[in-house]
Amino acid sequence: MAVTAAALFAPTAAAAPRHNAKVGGGVAQAYVTDTRPGTSLTLEAADGSAAGHGVSDRLGSLIVRHLAPGSYSWKGAGVTSRRVTVTDAGSPPPNPSLYDQKLHEGLNYIRMRDGVTLAATVRLPYGKKLSDGPFPTVVEYSGYQNAAPNDLVVGAIGEKVGVPDPQAPASSVIVGSTLAPQMLGFATVSLQMRGSGCSGGDFGLFDKVMAFDGYDTIETVGRQGWVKNGKVGMVGISFSGISQMYTAGTRPPHLAAIAPMSTTDDLYSVGRPGGIFNKGFAKSWLQERVDEAKPGPAGGQPWVKARIDAGDKVCAANQKLRLQTQDPFALIDQNPLESAPVYQERSLPDWASKIDVPVFLVGAAQDEQTGPNWVDVLAKLKHNPKVWANIVNGRHFDSLGPQILSRWAEFLQIFVADEVPTTPPTMAPLGLAVYPAATNAPGQPIPPVRFSNSVNVKTAKARFTAGTPRVWALFGNGAGKAGPGGLSSPWQKSFRSWPGDAGAERLYLARNGKLRTSAGDGEVAFRPDPVNRPLNTLPAADSDTAAAWGTAPDYRWKQAPGRSGLGFISSPLATDQLMLGDGSVTLGVKSTAPSTDVQVTLTEVSATGHETAIGTGVLRSGYRGDGTTPDYSTSRAMGAGFNQMTIPIHPVMHSFAKGSRIRVLVSAPGGDLASWQFETPRTGGRVVDTINLSKSFVSLPVVSHSGMPVHPKCGSLRGQQCRVYHRAFNGG
Numbered sequence: 052m053a054v055t056a057a058a059l060f061a062p063t064a065a066a067a068p069r070h071n072a073k074v075g076g077g078v079a080q081a082y083v084t085d086t087r088p089g090t091s092l093t094l095e096a097a098d099g100s101a102a103g104h105g106v107s108d109r110l111g112s113l114i115v116r117h118l119a120p121g122s123y124s125w126k127g128a129g130v131t132s133r134r135v136t137v138t139d140a141g142s143p144p145p146n147p148s149l150y151d152q153k154l155h156e157g158l159n160y161i162r163m164r165d166g167v168t169l170a171a172t173v174r175l176p177y178g179k180k181l182s183d184g185p186f187p188t189v190v191e192y193s194g195y196q197n198a199a200p201n202d203l204v205v206g207a208i209g210e211k212v213g214v215p216d217p218q219a220p221a222s223s224v225i226v227g228s229t230l231a232p233q234m235l236g237f238a239t240v241s242l243q244m245r246g247s248g249c250s251g252g253d254f255g256l257f258d259k260v261m262a263f264d265g266y267d268t269i270e271t272v273g274r275q276g277w278v279k280n281g282k283v284g285m286v287g288i289s290f291s292g293i294s295q296m297y298t299a300g301t302r303p304p305h306l307a308a309i310a311p312m313s314t315t316d317d318l319y320s321v322g323r324p325g326g327i328f329n330k331g332f333a334k335s336w337l338q339e340r341v342d343e344a345k346p347g348p349a350g351g352q353p354w355v356k357a358r359i360d361a362g363d364k365v366c367a368a369n370q371k372l373r374l375q376t377q378d379p380f381a382l383i384d385q386n387p388l389e390s391a392p393v394y395q396e397r398s399l400p401d402w403a404s405k406i407d408v409p410v411f412l413v414g415a416a417q418d419e420q421t422g423p424n425w426v427d428v429l430a431k432l433k434h435n436p437k438v439w440a441n442i443v444n445g446r447h448f449d450s451l452g453p454q455i456l457s458r459w460a461e462f463l464q465i466f467v468a469d470e471v472p473t474t475p476p477t478m479a480p481l482g483l484a485v486y487p488a489a490t491n492a493p494g495q496p497i498p499p500v501r502f503s504n505s506v507n508v509k510t511a512k513a514r515f516t517a518g519t520p521r522v523w524a525l526f527g528n529g530a531g532k533a534g535p536g537g538l539s540s541p542w543q544k545s546f547r548s549w550p551g552d553a554g555a556e557r558l559y560l561a562r563n564g565k566l567r568t569s570a571g572d573g574e575v576a577f578r579p580d581p582v583n584r585p586l587n588t589l590p591a592a593d594s595d596t597a598a599a600w601g602t603a604p605d606y607r608w609k610q611a612p613g614r615s616g617l618g619f620i621s622s623p624l625a626t627d628q629l630m631l632g633d634g635s636v637t638l639g640v641k642s643t644a645p646s647t648d649v650q651v652t653l654t655e656v657s658a659t660g661h662e663t664a665i666g667t668g669v670l671r672s673g674y675r676g677d678g679t680t681p682d683y684s685t686s687r688a689m690g691a692g693f694n695q696m697t698i699p700i701h702p703v704m705h706s707f708a709k710g711s712r713i714r715v716l717v718s719a720p721g722g723d724l725a726s727w728q729f730e731t732p733r734t735g736g737r738v739v740d741t742i743n744l745s746k747s748f749v750s751l752p753v754v755s756h757s758g759m760p761v762h763p764k765c766g767s768l769r770g771q772q773c774r775v776y777h778r779a780f781n782g783g
Contacts, residue, residue, distance in 0.1 A: 071085055072084065072085050072086050072125065072130045072132055073085050073166075074124075074125055074132040074133065074135050075135055075165040075166035075167060076123060076135030076136045076137040076138075076165055077137065077138070077163065077164055077165025077167070077260055077263070078137075078138055078139060078140065078142075078164075078165075078259045078260050078262075078263045079116065079117060079118050079137065079138075079139055079259055079260070080114055080115060080116045080117070080118055080137065080165075080260060081094055081103075081114070081115055081118060081123050081125075081135050081137055081165075082112065082113065082114045082115075082165070082167075082252075082372060082375070083107070083112065083113050083125045083130070083132065084110075084111060084112045084371045084372060085111050085112075085371070086107045086111045086112070086113075086127065086129075086130050087107070087111060087128075087129065088107055088108065088109045088110065088111050089106055089107060089109075090106065090107045090111075090127045090128055090129070090130060091104070091105075091106055091127055091128065092104060092105060092106065092107055092113050092125055092126070092127035092130065093125070093126045093127065094115045094118075094123050094124075094125055094126075095123060095124050095125075095126055096121055096122070096123055097121055097122045097123070097134075102115065102118060102123060103115030103116075103118070107127075108374040108375065109374065110346065110370070110371050110372075110373070110374055111371070112371050112372050112374065112375055113375065114253060114372065114375040117392075118137045119137070119139070120137055120138050120139050120142055121136075121137055122134045122135070122136055122137075123135055123136075123137055135165075138164070139259075140259055140262075140263075140301075144266075144270075145164045145267070147270075149162065149164060149267065149270075149271075150267070150270040150271045150273075150274050151274065152271050153275070154171070154173055154240070154271070154272065154275055155173065155181070156173050156174075156175055156180065156181055157172060157173060157200055158170060158171075158172050158198065158200040158249075159171045159172070159173060160249075160365050160369075161242075161267070161268055161271055163245075163252075163263075163264050163267045163268075164263065164267055165260075167245065167250075167251040167252040167369075167372075168250070168251050168365065168369060169198075169242060169243055169244075169245060169250040169251065169252075169264060169268065170198040170242075170243040170248055170249040170250045170366070170369075171198055171240050171241065171242045171243065171268065172197075172198045172199070172200045172220075172240070172241045173238065173239075173240055174227075174228060174232050174238065174239045174240075174241060175232060175238050176232045176233060176236045176237070176238075177232075177233060181277045182277075184238070184276070184277030184278070184279070185276070185277050185278055185279040185280075186236075186237060186238035186277060186278065186279055187235070187236075187237045187238070187279045187280075187284075187463070187464075187467050187468035187469075187470070188237060188238040188239070188240065188272060188275075188277075188278045188279065188283050188284070188467075189227060189231050189237050189238075189239055189240075189283065189284040189285060189286045189463070189467060190227070190239070190240045190241075190242055190265075190268060190269060190272060190283055190284070190285050190286075191224055191226060191227025191228065191231075191239055191240070191241050191242065191285070191286055191287045191291045192242045192244065192265055192268070192285065192287065192291055192294040192295065192298060193223070193224050193241075193242070193243070193244060193287060193290045193291035193294065194243075194244035194246075194247040194248075194254065194290055194340065194343070195220075195221045195223045195224055195247075195290055195291075196219075196220055196221040196224075196248060196352045196353065196354055197220055197221070197224045197227075197228075197241045197242065197243050197244075197248065197291070198220075198241045198242065198243035198248055198249065198250070199217075199218045199219055199220045199221075199248070199352075199353075199354035200218060201216050201218040201219045201220070202219060203219055203220045203221075203222065203224070203225060203228045203229050204229060205219065206218075206219020206220070207219070207222060217353035217354050217356070217357040218353075218354045218357050218358070219354075220241065223288070223289060223290065223291075224241065224287065224291060225288075225485075226286050226287050226288050226291070226312070226451075227239045227241055227286050227287055227291065228241055230286075230456075230481075231286055231463075233477060233481075234460070234475050234477050234478050234481055235460060235463060235464065235468075235475055236475065237284075237463070237467070237468070238277065238278070239286075240268070240272050240283075242265075242268050244261060244264075244294070245260065245261060245264055246344050246372070246373065246376055247340075247343055247344060247351075247352065248343075248351070248352050248354060248355060249347075249354070249355055249358055249363065249365070249366035249369055250369055251368070251369035251371070251372060252369075252372050253344070253372045253373065253375040253376040253377070254340060254343075254344040254373075254376045255376075255377075256318070256340065256379055256397070257293065257294070257297060257318065257397045257399075258396055258397060259396055261294070261297065262297035262298060262300065262301050262402065263301055265294060265295075265297060265298025265301065265303070266298060266301040266302075266303045268298075269283050269285075269298065269303035269305050269306050270303050270304070270305050272305070273303075273304075273305025273306075274305070279468065279469070280307075280469055281305060282305055282306070282307035282467065282469075283305055283306060283307060283467075284306075284307050284308045284309065284310065284463055284466070284467035285298060285299070285306070285308075285309040285310065285311075286309075286310050286463070287310075287311065287312065288312040288313045288447075288448075288450055288451060289312070289313045289314075289420065289421060289447065292311035292312045292313050292314045292450075293311065293314045293315060293399065293421070295309040295310070295311040295314075296309070296311055296314060296399050296402055296403055296406070296428070297399070297402050299402075299405075299406040299408055299410070300401075300402030300403065300404075300405040300406055301405075302405060302406075302407060306408050307408060307409075307466060307467045307469075308408050308409040308410070308411070308462070308463070308466040308467050309406075309408060309409075309410055309411070310410075310411040310412075310413075310459055310462060310463060311410070311411075311412055311413070312412075312413045312414070312450035312451065312459075313413070313414055313415065313418060313420070313421055313425075313447050313448075313450045314399070314412070314414060314421060314425045314428070315399065315421040315422055315424065315425050316399055316400060316424045316425050316426075316427040316428045317389075317394065317397065317398050317399045317400060318394060318397050318399075319389045319394045319683065320422060320424040320427075321333050321421060321422050321424075322337075322383055323383070323387070323389075323683075324422065324424075324669055324727065324729075325648070325668065325669035325670040325671055325674065325681070325698070325720070325729075326387070326670065326671040326673065326674040326681075326683055326686070327648055327669055327671050327720060327729045327730060327731055328383065328729070328730040329727050329728065329729065329730075330728045330729065330730045331586070331587055331724075331726050331727045331728030331729075332419065332420050332726040332727055332728075333727070334380075334728075336420070337379045337380065340379065341376075341378070341379065341380075344373055344376045345373060346370035346371075346373035346374065347359055347366070347367075347370050348360065348367075350373075351370070351373075355370070387686070388683060388684055388685065388686070389683035389684055390683070390684035390685075399428060400427065400428055400430075400431040401431070403428050403431040403432055404431040404432075404434070406432065406435060407435060408437075409437035409438070409462070409466045410432065410435065410437065410438040410439070411439050411441075411458070411459060411462040411463075412425075412428075412429075412432075412438065412439070412440045412441070413440070413441040413442075413443075413450040413455055413459070414426065414440075414441075414442060414443075414450060415442070415443055415444065415445045415446055415447060415449045415450060415770060416442060416443065416444045416445070416666070416702050416703075416704040416770070417444060417445060417446060417664075417666070417725075417769075417770030417771060418446060418447050418770075419446050419447055419589075419599045419724065419725035419726045419727070419770070420447040420726065421447065422727070423666065423701055423702055424701045426440075426442065426549055426550070426633075426701055426702045427701060429522075429548075429549040430549070433548070437466075437516070438521065439458075439462070439519050439520070439521060439523070440521065440522045440523070440549065441455050441458070441522075441523045441524075441525065442522065442523075442524050442525070442631075442702065442704060443455065443524075443525040443528050443540060444525070444526065444527070444528045444529070444704055444705070444768060444769060444770055444771060445528045445529065445538075445768075445769035445770040446599045446600055446725070446769060446770045447599070447600070448489055448490065448600045449528060449538060449600075449769055449770070451485075451489075452525070452528065452538040452539070452540070453482050453486070453495055453496070453497040453498060453538060453539070454498060454525060454539070454540060454543075455525070456478075456482075456497050457478075457497050457498040457499065457500055457501075458500075458501075458519070458523075460472065460474075460475070460478065460497075460500050461500045461501055461502065461515060462515070464500070465502075465508065465511055465512050465515050466512070469508055470508055471502070471503065471505045471507065471508050471510075471511045472500040472501070472502055472503055472505075472511060473500065473503050474499040474500050474503060478496075478497045478499075479496035479497055479499075480496070481497060482494060482495050482496050482497040483495070483496065486533075486537075486538055489600055490536075490537070490538060490600045490601055490602060491601045491602055492533055492534065492536060492537035492538055492601075492602050493533055493534055493537055495532075495533050495537070495538070495539065501514075501515075501518070502514045502515055502518075520545035520546060520547070521546065521547055521548055521549075522545070522546040522547070522548060522549050523543060523544075523545055523546075524543060524544050524545075524546065524631055524704060525540035525543050526540060526541075526542045526543065526544065526629075526704070526705075526706055526759050527540055527541045527542055527706065527759050527761055527763055527768065528540045528768065528769045528770075529602075529763065529767045529768040529769035529770075529771075530761055530763030530764070530767050530768060531761075534602070535602060535603070535763075535764060535766070535767035536601070536602025536603055536766070536767055536769060537602060538769070541759070541760075541761045542706075542759045542760060542761060544629070544631070544754075546631070546754075549632070550631065550632030550633050550702070550752055554752075554753060555750045555751065555752060555753075556750070556751050556753045557748045557749065557750055557751075558621055558713065558715075558748065558749050558751065559571050559744075559747070559748045559749075560619045560638075560715070560742065560744050560747040560748060560749070561619070561744055562575075562744065563781070563782040563783075564617070564618050564619050564620060564778070564779060564781045564782030564783020565619060565620070565621075565782070565783065566619045566620055566621040566713060566714070566715060566749065566783070567621070567622075570745055570748070571744035571745060571747070572744055572745045573744050573745075574741050574742065574743055574744060575617060575741070575742050575744065575781050576739050576740065576741040576742070577614055577615060577616060577617050577717070577718070577739075577740055577742075577780075577781075578613075578614050578615055578734070578736045578737070578738065578739055578740075579615060579616075579647065579648070579649075579718060579719035579734055579738060579740055580611075580615040580719055580733075580734050580735070580736045581648075581719040581720060581721045581729070581731045581732075581733065581734070582733055583611065583612055583613075583615055583736075584609040584610075584611060584612065584721070584722040585607050585609060585721075585722055586721045586722065586728040586729075587721070587722070587724055587725060587726055587727060587728050588606045588607055588608045588722070588723065588724060588725050588772055589604060589605070589606060589607070589725045589726060590605065590607060599725045599726065599770070603766065604725075604772075606725075606772040606774075608664070608722075608723065608772040608773075608774050609722060610716070610774075610777055610779070611716070611718040611719070611722065611779075613780060614780050615718060615719065615736065616716060616717060616718035616719075616779060617716065617717040617718070617742065617779055617780075617781050617783065618714060618715070618716050618717075618778065618779030618781065618782075618783030619714065619715045619716075619717075619781075619783040620656060620712050620713070620714045620715075620783045621712045621713040621714070622712065623658065623709075623710050623711065623712055624707055624708070624709055624710065624711055624712065624713070625709065626709050626756040626757070627706060627707065627708055627709050627756060627757055627758025627759070628706070628707040628713075628751075628753050628755075628756055628758060629705075629706045629707075629753070629754045629755045629756075629757065629758045629759070630703045630704065630705050630706075630707065630751055630752050630753055630754060631702070631703065631704050631752060631754050632702060632703060632752025632754070633699065633700075633701055633702060633703070633752060634653060634666065634699070634700040634701075634702075634703035634749070634750060634751055634752055635668070635697050635698060635699045635700060635749070635750045636651040636653075636668070636697070636698050636700070636715055636717075636747075636748075636749045636750075637678075637679070637695065637696070637697040637698075637746070637747060637748055637749075637750070638651075638695070638696050638697075638698070638717070638742055638743075638746070638747045639693040639694070639695055639742060639743030639744075639745070639746030639747055640672065640689075640693060640694055640695075640696050640740055640741070640742060640743075641689075641692060641693045641694070641740070641741045641743070642672065642689055642738065642739070642740045642741070643737075643738055643739045643740075644689075644732075644734070644738045645688050645689055646671065646672050646673050646688065646689060647671075647672045647689070647738065647740055648669065648670070648671050648672070648719060648720050648729065648731040648732070649669065649670055649672070649696060649698060649717065649718075649719075649720070649740070650667060650668070650669045650698075650716075650717070650718050650719060650720040650721070650723065650729075651667070651668050651669075651698045651700065651715060651716065651717055652664065652665075652666070652667045652668075652715070652716040652718075652723045653665040653666050653667075653700055653703065653713070653714070653715060653749070653751075654713075654714045654715075654716065655705065655707050655708075655711050655712070655713065655714070656711060656712040656713075656714050656776045657708065657710075657711050657765070658708075658710040658711060659765075660775060660776050661765035661773055661774070661775060661776065662714065662773065662774050662775070662776040663765065663768065663771050663772070663773045664723060664771050664772050664773070665700075665703060665704075665705045665771070666700040666701075666702070666703050666704075667700065667723045667724055668698040668699050668700040668701070669698065669720045669729060670696055670697075670698040670699075671686075672689050672694065672696060673686035673687055673688065673689075674686060675694060675695065675696040675697070678694070678695030678696065678697060679695070679697050680697065681697070681698075681699070693741075693743045693746060695746060703751065703752050706758035706759035706762075707758065708758060708762045709758075713749075713751070714776075714783065715749050715783075716779070717742065719731060719734070725770075725772075
């Protein structure tokens with residue numbers, strides 16, 4: 052008989068005076084479940100003082116957060132609990148006996164240090180069983196529909212023919228659920244993040260609890276007899292790329308290496324770029340997380356209802372803490388500064404500074420979802436000699452491009468499997484199916500791996516380390532042999548570090564919309580208006596992010612009309628200019644408003660009169676800091692007269708062709724990015740911002756004056772919209 056959540060959570064008709072409350076203590080928090088709903092509860096420290104209090108929700112649960120390490124117990128009407136232990140990030144690891152849990156093929160529930168269980172599905176290569184092991188093994192850790200135990204490929208086919216499988220994993224976890232087992236022959240453990248799917252607990256959005264759940268899982272998986280060498284890797288793109296960085300920062304002893312794709316640098320830069328709330332992709336993504344964190348079977352992910360309806364009592368019981376999930380929108384509203392604890396706890400650069408295992412990191416320069424600021428993490432990884440970063444122009448999906456996926460396979464075979472790399476027989480044909488399905492581009496084989504002729508793995512590892520640059524930049528993605536907009540880079544360049552060995556070259560904003568090599572003078576004013584053009588360049592970007600991945604997205608890239616935006620343009624370049632690194636635009640700004648939001652966009656105007664987007668940055672004037680570096684830890688009003696603001700553009704990655712011109716646009720935020728939108732005040736065209744040209748310039752990370760040998764056609768570069776150039780009202 053099917054077990055419903057209503058039946059599990061309903062109070063008895065005549066409640067007993069005491070309840071079999073269940074309690075747990077973990078990293079900086081303690082919880083209680085199975086109390087009478089509405090019970091007033093107090094969490095007491097060892098000395099009897101109150102450490103927290105509240106009222107249990109309609110499912111009978113309560114969490115108290117931000118606790119110091121120690122021993123605690125719950126007290127309330129009819130409730131007296133055993134003592135629970137709360138730890139923090141610096142506490143000793145749990146007793147190793149916690150990790151003696153045995154996992155089997157298919158769906159498991161792994162117990163964490165606080166007693167909460169997380170859903171985890173063990174996936175093997177087709178036709179294999181655990182007794183065929185040991186297998187090289189990776190974990191994919193995600194809050195998307197990840198541990199749903201059925202097959203992704205079969206589910207995708209069913210979706211196409213109108214017979215969806217609610218227990219198939221989401222396509223966003225294809226790296227672990229399909230590529231690792233079926234391309235590489237690895238075992239995968241698909242770990243469902245706390246507070247999502249059939250996992251227990253509340254959803255903490257990359258909090259410390261989530262990070263140490265990763266630790267506990269790695270230590271449990273690494274002790275399985277079917278895991279080769281007792282070492283585990285991590286894989287995944289986006290959500291399951293970001294989670295790797297936090298997990299690796301906890302330094303689990305059984306972790307071999309990580310391979311994160313399409314990550315970010317921190318939650319602030321995506322949620323509040325330039326200090327301005329991202330009401331586009333960030334808002335819609337957070338709303339999805341809120342919806343999927345609701346308790347099943349009435350809410351949550353599709354597979355939760357399917358599992359509960361089929362009698363999965365663990366999945367049903369694991370919904371009990373869902374109503375304790377914090378409202379992320381309230382946290383954002385209440386914490387506008389990056390220095391707030393909610394952001395510091397989730398600072399990915401801080402976690403990255405603790406990573407000591409090999410890292411294969413990939414990201415795009417125009418990532419429409421997690422943003423391009425992931426490159427800022429590289430500075431926090433300089434201590435680690437085994438970090439290899441790949442940057443490609445393009446969108447979120449482009450981390451899975453064929454040229455990168457080949458090196459990803461090498462890395463995992465060498466550093467996780469501890470084997471001489473070989474080209475899997477399924478690798479080349481896989482690209483013929485995956486890329487057309489994801490991008491509508493022609494299928495193309497994934498190149499063979501390198502170093503397969505090494506005499507042993509030690510030699511292969513040495514050759515990989517010596518022959519793989521710390522930073523590999525793939526230029527011109529979309530202008531290669533896959534055809535216009537296809538996943539292919541015709542030209543790559545290697546660098547010893549980030550940012551790209553570049554030297555900053557300045558161009559100055561001047562009268563009549565000129566960009567020149569000497570400082571300008573005078574002033575120019577404009578009337579910023581955020582609603583006089585589309586808020587983002589893809590109409591379907593919020594509801595269908597894959598719209599950005601096609602070969603010819605339907606961009607609606609409009610220039611700020613009339614006097615609402617400025618343009619500054621250089622003379623034709625005498626040579627090619629190859630740029631890779633951190634760019635910025637510094638402006639002297641005076642505004643008729645007490646605060647103003649400014650956007651700058653860097654473009655290339657070709658000799659044929661076509662304009663291609665390179666990168667965009669935004670900044671709220673209150674966060675201008677000292678004028679050279681933004682400071683998001685404090686906000687201050689505009690001073691009288693001109694105020695210096697430096698708006699970063701991270702990263703600049705482009706080869707400007709000889710005869711082209713460099714252009715800088717200045718406007719209100721919005722209109723130049725695929726799916727990010729900015730919650731910037733409406734001005735009605737009444738606000739006037741004035742630029743002091745003598746204090747305004749652009750810094751460009753020029754690597755060399757010889758560029759890419761192929762100059763792409765307008766619109767062919769992935770992630771870089773193109774249009775016909777029109778002068779701004781000030782002449783640029």
